[in-house]
Amino acid sequence: MPELRFLASLGTLPALARQLSSLGGCRRPIRLEGHRTDHTLDTTTGEIGPALRRLDSTDLPAGHLLVRCNNRRATRCPSCAETYRRDTYHLITAGLRGGKGTPETVASHPRVFATLTAPGFGAVHNRPGRPVRPCRCGLRHAPDDPALGTPIDPDCYDYEAAVLWNAHAGALWRRFTIHLRREIAHRAGLPQRALAEHARISFAKVAEYQRRGAVHFHAVIRLDGPGGGHTPPPAWATVELLTDAIGAAVTRSSIPGPVLDGRAHTFAFGRQLDIRPIHGPDLHAGTDLSEQAVAGYIAKYATKGAEAATGTLDRPLRFLAELVGLDLPDHARRLIRTAWTLGARKELEDLRLRTWAHMLGFRGHFSTKSRAYSTTLGALRTARAEWRRLQAALARGDAPTDTGPAPEPSEKTTLVLGHWIYAGTGLTPGEEWLADSLTPAPKGESSR
Numbered sequence: 001m002p003e004l005r006f007l008a009s010l011g012t013l014p015a016l017a018r019q020l021s022s023l024g025g026c027r028r029p030i031r032l033e034g035h036r037t038d039h040t041l042d043t044t045t046g047e048i049g050p051a052l053r054r055l056d057s058t059d060l061p062a063g064h065l066l067v068r069c070n071n072r073r074a075t076r077c078p079s080c081a082e083t084y085r086r087d088t089y090h091l092i093t094a095g096l097r098g099g100k101g102t103p104e105t106v107a108s109h110p111r112v113f114a115t116l117t118a119p120g121f122g123a124v125h126n127r128p129g130r131p132v133r134p135c136r137c138g139l140r141h142a143p144d145d146p147a148l149g150t151p152i153d154p155d156c157y158d159y160e161a162a163v164l165w166n167a168h169a170g171a172l173w174r175r176f177t178i179h180l181r182r183e184i185a186h187r188a189g190l191p192q193r194a195l196a197e198h199a200r201i202s203f204a205k206v207a208e209y210q211r212r213g214a215v216h217f218h219a220v221i222r223l224d225g226p227g228g229g230h231t232p233p234p235a236w237a238t239v240e241l242l243t244d245a246i247g248a249a250v251t252r253s254s255i256p257g258p259v260l261d262g263r264a265h266t267f268a269f270g271r272q273l274d275i276r277p278i279h280g281p282d283l284h285a286g287t288d289l290s291e292q293a294v295a296g297y298i299a300k301y302a303t304k305g306a307e308a309a310t311g312t313l314d315r316p317l318r319f320l321a322e323l324v325g326l327d328l329p330d331h332a333r334r335l336i337r338t339a340w341t342l343g344a345r346k347e348l349e350d351l352r353l354r355t356w357a358h359m360l361g362f363r364g365h366f367s368t369k370s371r372a373y374s375t376t377l378g379a380l381r382t383a384r385a386e387w388r389r390l391q392a393a394l395a396r397g398d399a400p401t402d403t404g405p406a407p408e409p410s411e412k413t414t415l416v417l418g419h420w421i422y423a424g425t426g427l428t429p430g431e432e433w434l435a436d437s438l439t440p441a442p443k444g445e446s447s448r
Contacts, residue, residue, distance in 0.1 A: 015061040015432060016434065019062055021438050023435070030423065031064035031066060032420040034056075035056045035057065037416075038415075039052060041414065043412065052414065056421075062360065072366070073307075085300065086299070087380045088295075088367055088377070092204055092295035092374075093216035096291035097291045097372045100374065103229060106222065115248055115271070116176070117215060117270040118169070118270050119270040121162040121214070123136050123152045124143070127141050148211050151212075159338040163335060163361040168365030169215045170362075171255055172253060175254070182249070184242070184245045185254075202369075202370045203222065203373060204220050204367075204368070209305070212310075220278070221242065227372075242397075250269050256360075260342075277288070278294055301366070310331065311332050312336060316355060316356075316358050338355055339354070
């Protein structure tokens with residue numbers, strides 16, 4: 001490869017390999033041009049001292065500063081998506097059995113794994129029952145049949161309601177959490193306003209697309225004391241009470257939608273509701289539903305979007321004409337077209353349906369949690385960044401140690417002056433080849 005031969009002749013190939021290895025396998029890094037200079041700063045006088053060190057993009061082997069894309073979608077960057085998946089796994093696990101600032105006593109709190117589904121918008125091809133019975137179309141579909149999830153009669157399928165459901169799913173979840181607090185307070189014999197003095201609801205959820213393109217939610221819901229996971233729940237807080245309250249809250253939750261051409265839309269969850277105590281029957285088999293199984297299941301869907309279930313796009317559209325040259329299933333194409341058409345209506349402009357047409361109207365975060373559930377993704381990223389800085393300092397031989405007396409308070413600190421501009425995305429062919437030879441394939445939790 002000419003590019004590699006040229007770099008080898010300059011003697012920069014080892015340095016480029018080190019720069020690429022710092023990306024951790026990211027294949028779509030952000031390329032930045034610019035510089036960064038560190039100065040000493042006297043906090044008393046405000047005097048800026050001489051430069052301690054300087055980083056210039058032109059001095060780097062790749063000619064740019066390369067930064068991980070941090071895209072959560074596995075279809076866009078498998079490496080960054082794997083990092084996001086692992087972070088989500090640890091976040092969910094910490095809320096189930098403790099760790100990372102969450103006490104281990106949360107493992108004894110009432111908690112369930114709940115799945116809240118979308119309503120029906122028309123008959124679709126499916127595999128009903130176990131053992132599998134024939135579909136409404138008369139066929140027994142194979143598990144990998146591309147027809148699964150598509151309408152039996154597309155002309156009778158309510159595409160408008162399906163897109164609007166996705167657009168309102170986040171608001172409906174918020175309404176559900178309000179009703180859940182009311183239902184728990186009612187069963188505890190408490191006024192709703194007094195519930196916060198006795199108990200607190202903590203949750204972590206992920207959105208998943210069904211094959212028909214409708215969003216549904218998987219959630220870990222935990223009942224804590226008034227101080228969250230750090231306080232024990234009251235004696236009346238049981239798994240049975242929590243399960244009953246969730247069922248009642250789902251039934252009561254609904255939100256009004258827009259009125260389009262004389263048709264008033266109202267959104268509620270579907271009739272299929274699955275609530276399982278953690279350590280109860282497994283998701284698909286007959287084994288225990290452990291913390292690890294729940295965390296792995298939720299983390300798996302944190303890196304997937306509509307493209308994984310329906311074959312739609314994994315990037316926004318700028319023009320509807322872009323669909324012409326794309327190989328998309330008819331069902332996904334009609335959902336995208338419906339979102340795009342609805343996005344032109346003035347009364348729906350707050351939904352930004354054209355911006356989220358590739359997501360079939362859904363505009364919420366895929367992975368969310370309540371504040372007191374466990375640690376945050378930001379805290380996990382910060383810990384990882386600090387660890388990498390420590391490793392880099394060790395490599396330079398100037399890492400601080402934990403031994404010896406604490407340093408005296410100093411009136412000086414470091415002022416960082418930087419200027420960076422976007423220069424592109426991705427790797428050159430030579431960089432891609434070299435990165436492939438450096439990065440092992442991602443592994444799951446079992447390999448750690």
